[in-house]
Amino acid sequence: MPDAEELISDALAAVRGTDVRLAERQLDRLMIGTGAADGAAVVDAALLRRLARSVGRQAQRGWQPVDLARLAARRLGPRPAGLVTDALAAERRDPAGPVPPWWDEQLRDLGAEVWWDADAGHLVAWAARTGCDRFTALRAAVDALALVEGLPPIAVLRPPPGAPGPAAARGGSGGGSRMLDRVRALLAKAESTTYPAEAEALTGKAQELIARHSIDQALLAGVAEPTDRPGGVRLGTEAPYGGAKALLAQEVAAANRCEAVWSDDLGFTTVLGWPADLEAVELLYTSLLVQATAAMLRGRGERRAKGGGRRTRDYDESFLNAFALRIGERLRAATEEADREAAARNGPERLLPVLATRAEAVRERLDTLFPGVVRGRLTVRDAEGWSSGTSAADRASLGPGPAPTRQVRGRR
Template sequence: MSDAEQLLADALAAARGTDVRQAERALDRLVVADGPAADAALLARLVRGLGRLWPRGWQPVDLDRIVTRRLTPRGARLLRDGLAAQRREQPGPVPPWFDDQLAELDARWDGDAEWLDRRAEGDRISALRDAVDALVLVEGLPPIAVLRPPPGGPAAAPRAAVSASGSRMLDRVRALLAKAESTTFPAEAEALTGKAQELMARHSIDAALLDATAERPDQPSGVRLGTDAPYAAAKALLIQEVAAANRCESVWSDDLGFATVLGFPADLAAVELLHTSLLVQATAAMLRGRAEHHAGNGRAGSGRAGSGRRTKAYDESFLNAFALRIGERLRTATAAADQEAAEEPGGQRLLPVLAARSDAVRERVDQLFPGVTRHRLQVRDAAGWSSGTSAADRASLDVGAPARRPIRRGH
């Protein structure tokens, strides 16, 4: 081990500990070391650490999501540099989705020379600290579910091409959801979202029937959706409700800040589109409801002690109620589409096909998450619950006792 590698190892060990002074002394020794050698040691270890993550289930977008939450902006940028450098050295086949994610993250490699100094902006000490923190994070990440064949393994199957009709349907759905997000009238937003769900449910049915006759039918796959603070549990509940309405299953990993959604490709696309739009709608409705609630209580803009706690309880209850009620509406739209398709000529084969796909998704969940537990959400604010339910379904204002719905949690 070279001197630079030993100094880096010492800095990493100290950074993982609890002695702040020792960590600073180890970092100081790394700062005064030979600069090019220290940079090379950092980069080589970062590339090795990243390469070990892919067989352990991580994908570039998953990594970027967690580093954005836990590191400084420069630390996150350094890790994106590392992603690009690791891709350059990745042995074996690299599936197209991997390069697509790197492009989405704008991960580019500009060369080894003065790599760290380019990001230092004149502050090499802080840049080294950020790089060490990034390495500590990368090397400490646990294995997670492998959703796609990783780089370097057996070549991934080519991506299924989106049919022209499927592409047009998704464009129509995006247009409907964009209108739902922009309107200030809850009833109009609900109608537009319901229509979008109907279109996606019908598209899912067509895809299922077509896939049932394919020589190599699709298998359940998965996506991960972020559940950042604040109100991470309520966001996970929204994902779960949207997933259930679209024949998918969701498992929340609260410590890692994401939910894993498992299902068939057309259904996963529906979940991603709807979840993104509904989160925007729910947040906007929550802010309007909060303002109206505080104004009605004479507390608008109040700095009264405890108002922050009351606001948090209101917001969480609002988002929980919104998720549960909108889930009911989405499932109703899906059931109507199923019933309509089943009554069409040849529709008698639909229900067995859908049942088989649901069984396949549940089996995949059991394979990937054998230790799933249930987490019950508690509703702490009746006004927030009532307002959230009304925002999801303006026609239903009579709210009884706050309900509780378990969320699947993975380990």
């Protein structure tokens, strides 16, 4: 009889192929197991072991826990994605080297913990937990394994577990935490209000706080030491309307002294910058995506009330693109005002060289990690959606304009 590893490899090869019947037969063999009395338990333990090894290898190829969990949820659905989270927990249980704090923070945020009693009973316990039968559980495990083992390498934004060198976290000082708490409170109010003007004012105030804090951090650090370099985060920009989400991420990044690259095929945008700026981008992007979606839904209602046509993809995408561009203008205006105030207070001869040095470091990091980056053109196809989206971001501008185009930086 074949051993567990052979059964798993055969099932994996079949699932990756195009012969559906063969895949079903190989899953049936996996269901039977090795033929021994404990054959099913041996298969379950081997599946978890291989999946844990696979997520560990992907860590060395740039994939962080949040990246794996997000992509698994997108491509497989929430239930199979839970198996990837379990594999991350199993892999963390026996680390091969030092584990940086940020890695454990991501695992905690994902709820990745060893909740099962023994690896041999993991899949049975997972099936009972999710309310599925064993065959469905085996299929989910093989699908998760096929996804993880088939991932391409991506940019290594931070040293992974076991790697030498500093494992810097993105977090700032205690003062930065207090500032971010104020920003979170402002953005929470902006998300909850039904008045667009109030949401805009609250978001603008949040950006002012962020910009001032960024300048304070830059002046405190001075010119970066040669060993320092900007970090990076990945923001989910998956379908639907991935291009519009990527544009929003790019606009928020640009307003906060960061660079952004959209990986359309993988459903995320990589943002490069200094720690305080990256934290700000994450907060703002998440909040503005909520605000943009709510504004789009209100726009649909207004359109129907005026006797407009049914919702179309072109309308929605044009709305979100216009919202992103107008919000980007407002965020950059707030940052520029903070720069002028700081230059007047500290002297341009002190501030400008520091900002220029930090901006150049971010661009160099971009060129190092993404040497083949290209610009893609996003075309707005619905003038009504464009006008509504612009109005949602800035009520003072109500007139419809031409449907322009916009470029978004992406991977070749």
